Amino acid sequence: MILYLINLNFLMMRIGITGGIGSGKSFVCSIFKDYNFKIYNSDxxxxxxxxxxxxxxxxxxxxFGELSYIDNILNTKYISDIIFSNYKKLDKINKIVHPQVFENYNDFLKINSNCNTVYESALLFDYDNFKKNDYNILITCPENISIERIIAxxxxxxxxxxxxxxxxxxxxxxxxxxNFHIENIDKLETKRITxxxxxNIILADEKK
Known part of the structure; x- marks a missing residue:
């Protein structure tokens, strides 16, 4: 299938895309990018x-302590070992970081006020901001497939x-x-559905 890119900036649609780690959120976002949507990757x-x-x-x-940074760069392994084994610590880091993410996202929306946008976030439904989107899409896949993707x-x-x-x-x-749920097992099928x-739905609805 050939995608014909057109100027859709006047539509100003806001889409939310969420799903677990390894579900394929970024893959679906890449398809929206082919249609000139501006992508905000919250991670x-x-x-x-x-x-x-x-x-x-x-x-x-x-x-989390001084070991959180090495040479002024986040010590990802150290932080990950803590937050992914302790829900309270995960919640704590989210409360520190995500208010800043939302502020940054609002700046992104202002800069791209005449464009269609996609907000990609695993935490989309954890906050009420998703209600401001025109459509929200949930991406899931079987756990064994997620594990294989993440390890690779x-x-x-x-x-x-x-x-x-x-x-x-x-x-x-x-x-x-x-609004939509995509089970991302086969990439070609996921692309077709997206x-x-x-x-047939998002852009067609906005053009009415």
Whole structure:
């Protein structure tokens, strides 16, 4: 299938995409990008904030200790081992970082006020902001597939991956909050469904 790119900036649609680690959120976002949607990757921005925002860094060190940073760069292994084995610590870091993510996202929306946008976040349904989106899409896949993808992508051990998956919400309990649910097992089928949603529902609805 050939995608014909068109100028859709006047539509100003806001889409939320969520799902667990290894579910395929970024893959679905890449399809939206082919349709000129501007993508806000909250995980990537959170990492930037953790490394560059001095107030956040001070809060992280205060909560997790001096080993949180090595040469002024977040000690990802150290932090991950803590937060993915302790829900309270995971909640704590989210409360430190995500207010800054939302502030950054609002700046992103202002900069791209004449564009269609996608907000990609594993925590989409944890906050009320998802209600401001025109559509929300939930991506899921069987756990064994997620584990295979994460091990291949991030070079993690099986137990590390299991800890990260176990720290997440049960996304299938959030299906009722989503406008669309895509079970991402086969990439070609996921692409077909995503294109159908974009062309036949999202953009068609906005053009009415």
């Amino acid at each position: 990537l921005e959170a990492k930037n904030i953790l490394n560059k925002n001095q107030n956040v860094k001070r809060s992280i060190i205060s909560e 992508r991030d070079n993690l051990e099986f137990e590390e991956v299991k800890n990260r998956i176990n720290s997440q919400i049960d996304y299938k309990k959030k299906i009722d909050l989503a 294109i159908e949603i974009i062309e």
